[in-house]
Amino acid sequence: MPAPRKADPVNQEYELKAKNLLKGELKRKGIxxxxxxxxxxxxxxxxTEKNLNNKISRGGFTAAFLxxxxxxxGEREIRL
Structure with missing residues (x-):
């Protein structure tokens, strides 16, 4: 039986990238x-502020949320 998607190391790597991408833009803009x-x-x-903190800290949010x-x-470019 395959590992759950959440436990997949590749998935975790991309969740970390998404989290860091969003946190970096917020920090850069001082938001x-x-x-x-x-x-x-x-x-x-x-x-809510608390929900955002939890969601972004986990990194497991959707592309739509990002x-x-x-x-x-007001960010129109995504720098990977």
Missing amino acids: TYAQLAEKLAVIGVNE LECFDAI
Whole structure:
């Protein structure tokens, strides 16, 4: 039986990359999780500061969430 996707080392590697990508952009722009929550609310995505902290810390968020965050903070380029 294959390992669950969450336990897959390759998946974990990409979750870490996604987390670091988002955290890096937030830091570069000086945006806190509280500010991100406000900016997300403007585009119709309701997340609390605590939920954002947990979700981003885990790194297991969807590509859609990553794009919502980039849209909310006005970032139009993703540098991999």
